Amino acid sequence: MFRFPRPPRSLAGQLFAMQVLLVAVVVAGCAVFAYATARGQAEEAARRQAGAVARAVADSPSVREAVRGAVGADPSAALQPYAERVRVDSGVDFVTIMAPDGRRWTHPDPRRIGEPFMGNTGPALRGETFSETYTGTLGPSIRVVTPLMDDGRVAGMVSAGITVRAISARLAEQLSALAWVAAGALALGGAGTYVVNARLRRHTHGMNAAELSRMYDYHQAALHGVREGLLMLDGQRRITLINDAGRELLGLRGEVRGRGAADLGLPAPLTGALLADRPRVDEVHLTADRVLVLNSSPVAGGGRRGTVVTLRDHTELQSLTGELDQERGFTEALRSQAHEAANRLHTVVSLIELGRANEAVEFATAELQLAQALTDEVVTGVGEPVLVALLLGKAAQAHERGVELFVTPDSRAVDAGTGNLPARDLVTVLGNLLDNAVDALTGFPGARIAVTVRPEQSALLLRVADNGPGLPVGADADVFLRGWSGKGEGRGLGLSLVRQVAHRHGGSAVAAEGPGGGAEFTVRLPMRREPTP
Numbered sequence: 001m002f003r004f005p006r007p008p009r010s011l012a013g014q015l016f017a018m019q020v021l022l023v024a025v026v027v028a029g030c031a032v033f034a035y036a037t038a039r040g041q042a043e044e045a046a047r048r049q050a051g052a053v054a055r056a057v058a059d060s061p062s063v064r065e066a067v068r069g070a071v072g073a074d075p076s077a078a079l080q081p082y083a084e085r086v087r088v089d090s091g092v093d094f095v096t097i098m099a100p101d102g103r104r105w106t107h108p109d110p111r112r113i114g115e116p117f118m119g120n121t122g123p124a125l126r127g128e129t130f131s132e133t134y135t136g137t138l139g140p141s142i143r144v145v146t147p148l149m150d151d152g153r154v155a156g157m158v159s160a161g162i163t164v165r166a167i168s169a170r171l172a173e174q175l176s177a178l179a180w181v182a183a184g185a186l187a188l189g190g191a192g193t194y195v196v197n198a199r200l201r202r203h204t205h206g207m208n209a210a211e212l213s214r215m216y217d218y219h220q221a222a223l224h225g226v227r228e229g230l231l232m233l234d235g236q237r238r239i240t241l242i243n244d245a246g247r248e249l250l251g252l253r254g255e256v257r258g259r260g261a262a263d264l265g266l267p268a269p270l271t272g273a274l275l276a277d278r279p280r281v282d283e284v285h286l287t288a289d290r291v292l293v294l295n296s297s298p299v300a301g302g303g304r305r306g307t308v309v310t311l312r313d314h315t316e317l318q319s320l321t322g323e324l325d326q327e328r329g330f331t332e333a334l335r336s337q338a339h340e341a342a343n344r345l346h347t348v349v350s351l352i353e354l355g356r357a358n359e360a361v362e363f364a365t366a367e368l369q370l371a372q373a374l375t376d377e378v379v380t381g382v383g384e385p386v387l388v389a390l391l392l393g394k395a396a397q398a399h400e401r402g403v404e405l406f407v408t409p410d411s412r413a414v415d416a417g418t419g420n421l422p423a424r425d426l427v428t429v430l431g432n433l434l435d436n437a438v439d440a441l442t443g444f445p446g447a448r449i450a451v452t453v454r455p456e457q458s459a460l461l462l463r464v465a466d467n468g469p470g471l472p473v474g475a476d477a478d479v480f481l482r483g484w485s486g487k488g489e490g491r492g493l494g495l496s497l498v499r500q501v502a503h504r505h506g507g508s509a510v511a512a513e514g515p516g517g518g519a520e521f522t523v524r525l526p527m528r529r530e531p532t533p
Contacts, residue, residue: 019197023189031182035175042171043142046162047131051144053090054160055129057083058148063097067148067155076113080106093166094138096159097148100125105156112137117159121145124157133164140164229292229311237261237275240306249292249311270294274309284314286496289504386423387430387453394434403438403447408463412454421460421525425501432494433464433521440519441468459507460527465520470513498523 057063066078083095083106097106102117118136123129129146136143143161147154229246233239238260242252250266261274270285273294280296293312299305351359391407398405434449441447452463495511498521502509507525514520 019193020190023193024186027182027186027189030185031178034178035171038175038178039171042167046142046167047144049090050092050142050160050162051129051131051146053086053092053095054144054146054158057086057095057097057160058146058158063148063158064150064155067097068150074105076105080110080113082106084108087160090160092160093141093163094159094161098157098159100154100156102157107137109137117157119143119145119159121157125154127154136161138163142167227313229309229313231274231309231311232306233261233274233309234306237307239264246311249287249290249313251287251289274307286500289500291497291500386426390427390430390434391451394431394438398434398438398449401438401442403441403444403449405434405438405449405451408450408452410454411452421505421527425505425525426460426462429498429501429523429525430462430464432498433462433523436494436521437464437466437468437519441466444468455527456524458527459524462523462525463520465514466518467514467516468518470517471511471519495521501525 060082062082063079066075066082079097083097087093087095087108094108095106096104096117098104098117098121102121104113104115104117107113107115119134120130120132124145124147127147127149129144131142131144133140133142135141141161141163143159145157145159148156148158226243227245229249230241230243231239231246232241239257242256247253247256250264252264256264262271264271266274267285267287270287270292273280273283273285273296276296277298279298280294283294285292285294291314293314294309296307296309298307351357391405395405430451430453434451437449441449446467448467450463450465452461452465454461499509502523502525505525507523509521509523512520512522
C-alpha cells in the first residue's frame with residue numbers, strides 16, 4: 001500500500017519536541033537526585049535519632065541502678081516498662097537493654113526477652129558507640145549500640161534503632177510531595193516551551209529548517225542579483241539591510257547597517273523620503289551624480305515595524321529624455337521657422353503678383369539679412385556646434401512666444417573645444433536654463449534673454465540673464481533644490497539637473513538678481529583638456 005511521505009516537521013515543532021524531552025530529562029534527573037539525597041538524609045537522621053535515644057538511656061541513673069541490682073536477679077521487670085515508654089515517646093522502633101554477654105533485658109516483643117542480641121557488640125564492649133545496618137528480629141534496621149558504663153566498666157549495652165521499613169515510609173511521604181513538584185515543574189516547563197514555540201512558529205510561518213535555509217539562500221541571491229537598490233529600515237529608521245545596488249546608487253561606503261537614514265549624508269529631499277511614514281510611489285530624487293526613482297512601503301503587521309525602499313537608476317533615462325526634449329524643441333523650432341518662411345514667401349509672391357518687384361526684393365533681402373545676422377551672431381559668439389544649434393533652435397522658440405534671445409557681445413567662441421565636457425551635459429545645462437527663462441518671460445512685455453558663453457580661467461562659463469520679474473526674495477539658494485518651481489506641482493527638476501551636472505564636473509551653479517533686474521543664472525564647468533602628443 002502506497003503511503004504519502006510525511007512532511008518534515010516545522011522548525012518550531014522540532015524545537016518543541018526537543019525542549020519537552022530536555023525538560024523531562026532535567027526534571028527526572030532532579031527527581032532522582034532529590035530522592036537519593038532525601039534517602040541519605042533520612043538514613044542519617046534515623047542514625048542520629050537512634051544514637052541520641054541509646055545514649056540517653058545508657059546515661060539514665062534509673063537504668064544504672066536497675067543494672068547494679070541485676071546481680072543474682074533479672075532487671076527486666078524494671079527496665080522493660082521504661083524502655084517501652086522511651087521507645088514510644090522517642091519514635092524509634094526498638095530500645096534494647098542487654099547484659100555484657102548479649103542477653104536481652106528488654107525488647108518490643110516480650111517473648112524475645114532473655115534471647116541473645118542479634119548484631120555486633122564488640123565495639124560497645126570496648127567502650128565505643130557505633131552504628132550499623134543489620135537484619136534482626138524486626139527486619140533490616142539502622143541501629144546504634146552504646147556501652148552502659150558503671151564505675152569505669154561496661155555493665156551492659158543499649159541498642160536503639162529504626163527499621164528500614166519505617167525509614168522508607170517516611171521517605172515515601174516526601175517522595176509524594178517531590179512527585180507533585182516534579183509534575184508541576186514538567187507541566188510548567190512544557191507550557192512555557194509551547195508558548196515560546198508557538199510564537200516561533202508564527203515568526204517562521206511554520207517552515208522547517210531546510211525550508212528556512214533554502215529561503216535564506218534565495219533571499220541572498222535575489223538581494224544581490226537585482227539591479228535595483230533595496231533598503232530595509234526598522235521602526236527607528238535605521239538601516240537593517242541594504243544590497244550592493246543600493247550602496248552604489250546612494251554612494252555609500254563602509255558598514256552602514258545600524259546607522260540612521262538621517263546620518264547618511266544624503267540630500268534633504270531624499271532623506272525626508274526615507275524618513276516618511278506614508279508610502280512613496282515613483283518619486284524622482286537627485287543625488288550628487290544620479291537621478292533616482294524611489295518607492296517605499298511600510299512593513300505590514302501594525303506599529304512602526306519599518307519600511308522597505310526600492311531605488312531605480314534613471315540617470316541615463318533622464319539624460320535621454322532631456323535630449324529627446326531638445327530634439328523636440330529643434331523640431332518645433334524648424335516648424336516655426338518653416339511657418340515664418342512660408343509667410344515671408346507668400347508675401348514676396350504677392351508683391352511680385354502686384355507688380356511690385358523692387359519691394360519684393362527689398363523685403364526678401366531684409367528678412368535674409370536678419371536671419372543671417374542672428375546665425376552669424378550665434379556662430380561668432382559661441383563657436384561650439386552643439387551650443388550653436390541649441391541656441392538657434394531656442395531663439396526660434398522664444399521668438400514664437402514673444403521673447404527676444406540674443407548673445408552678449410562679451411561672448412567668445414570656444415575654438416579649442418570643451419575638453420572633458422560631454423555635449424549631453426552642455427545641452428542639459430544651457431537648455432534647462434533657457435527653458436526656465438522663456439517660461440518665466442512668456443507674456444511679459446519687452447521680454448529679453450541675454451546668453452553669455454565664454455571660456456574663463458580653464459572653465460566654461462554659461463550665463464543666462466533675463467529682464468523678467470526675477471526670483472522671490474531669499475530664494476537664491478532654493479531654486480536648485482528638487483521640487484522648487486514657480487510653475488505649479490510636478491515641476492522643478494530642470495534646475496536641479498543643472499546643479500547636479502555642475503557638481504559632477506566640480507563646477508558651480510549660482511542664481512542671483514541681474515544687473516538690470518530679472519534673474520541671472522551662472523554656471524561654471526571646469527574644462528580638462530587632453531594633452532597633445
